[in-house]
Amino acid sequence: MKSQRSECTGDTAGRLSDGGRTDPATEAFVAHRNLLFTVAYEMLGSAADAEDVLQETWLRWSGVDLGTVRDRRAYLVRITTRQALSRLRTLGRRRESYVGSWLPEPLLTAPDVAEDVELADSVSMAMLLVLETLTPTERAVFVLREVFDLEYDEIADAVDKTSAAVRQIAHRARSHVAARRPRGVVSAAETRDALDAFQRAVETGDLQRLLDILAPDVVLLGDGGGVKQAVPRPIVGADKVGRLLASGLGRITEASLRPAQVNACPALILRISGEIDTVLTLRVDNGLITGLYAVRNPGKLSHMHRETTLRR
Template sequence: MARTPFEHGADARADSCFVSESAQDPFEEHRNLLFAVAYRMLGTAADAEDAVQDAWLRWSAGDRGDVADPKAYLVRITTNIALDRLRSARAQRETYVGPWLPEPILTSPDIAEATEMSESVSMAMLVVLETLSPLERAVFVLKEVFGYPYAEIGKAIDRSESSVRQLGTRARKHVEARRPRFEAGGAERRAATDRFFDAVLGGDINRLMEVLAPDVALWTDGGGKVQAARRVIHGADKVGRWLTAVSGVPYAGVEWDDMRPRRVRLNGEPGLVVDGPDGPITAFVVALGADGRVEAIHIVSNPDKLQAVAAGRELPI
């Protein structure tokens, strides 16, 4: 069967804003919401699209005569498909070469009215969500991001309401202990990240040291397909030296003079994509600490995880 078209991504709150050719079809009406749930559950746009496709197949083939609430039914299907995929992915990621990072995706430049939603899809948050169990992640996404009541979540994942509350409490405490603490507005966030990107592109270690937090962590995801650090690098001195060492030299078979950096918004945050002649070769996203300095750097260079960026696919939030 041919794959159903998936045009853009998801708007977590306003899932009805997507104008489809089948506006009367409940699946098309809620497609954006389903992608939003699946992406936050799975961490990659490709897997999220596959989960939405599987949900469409079940929706199309199933008997919907007894479905009183199509939206809840579709969310339940998608959540369970994502859970199954996440459990399988966990085993695969144990043998992944180097650190595993979520797949970056372009997001709308105007997030002033969607701060909570943008945080829920940030690279730093998705990295934290990777440390939850699949069930904890499902409960956190459905409750904390989309505001579903515990009773409804219980029906979606086939657990009692009390069990879901316990899962939600554990997940929330875990996330709160690890989530970024920078609370400044968009202009300050942009200025802080611009200082970092300027220092990286200029290969200026002194400027880098000014913007890096002492305990900064650098994650580089090459997936064994391009050169990348095999472990997370910790500490401003080591991170600064690693970044300046790779600045100005060929990467992924592309000469420095053939690279074209562009400032974009990735996962709700200011980001940097470096393009080569054939498309993106790497993407940078940073997380800022309470003092406005960079405390985490996420660099995705695995070409399999740059396809959404290469396609220009945007996730409205």
């Protein structure tokens, strides 16, 4: 029989206490689970680490006297944020020794996530990489304020700062992100059109078609984690990226390239002999592809076999 911990943190977990009735702590946790996962994922860029944070959150939440809790959602977000901050500082040290480029862990997301434009933008690969350039506290404050619209006092409780300090941190984080974020919100239709053109060009090995859809300063990043071969450093420029892609897929036997919704954006999944080999997400600006993010590290592909529900 599964433990209550695994029951409450899993996706299809049982939710009943002894006697067949839902206990208040479990009920509150389950009601806000998708929100808590989204908070943790946006802070960490890793679904596996976000799941661990949810387990830690549940352990602490299950020991809380609910009679002392005024706002259960805010209390759960506070626990999750503190656990994610602690893990984020540990991950920073781990990523210093990561082999090659580090990319966020891709998620197969439901179509409805893309309908929430702000949420979709916040979980895109491009934005998650921008968030990586913030300090842990800046990232927490930015995510809680700009994505989840928490009040400054609530954020202050979560990050152990004064409300005045949080306002300053939020201003600094917004300025930092504004200077580095994608140039503007791109419609899903525009991204799909670019993805379709890109897919046809890659499948046919048509270099000219690739050059037509790639921006002159396009950047390709690959994440193999030292387990799978990937470009060891960013490749910049349409000609270099185009020639690499035009010569790549045609040499692979039993390969298939299929569209999917990844991190709320159209993407491509490369399967070899039926197994997921690479998840390729795109950044599109003004109808041209400006960023390509290829995740090949097998340890980051486990959440590509089922949809992940994200919520604000």
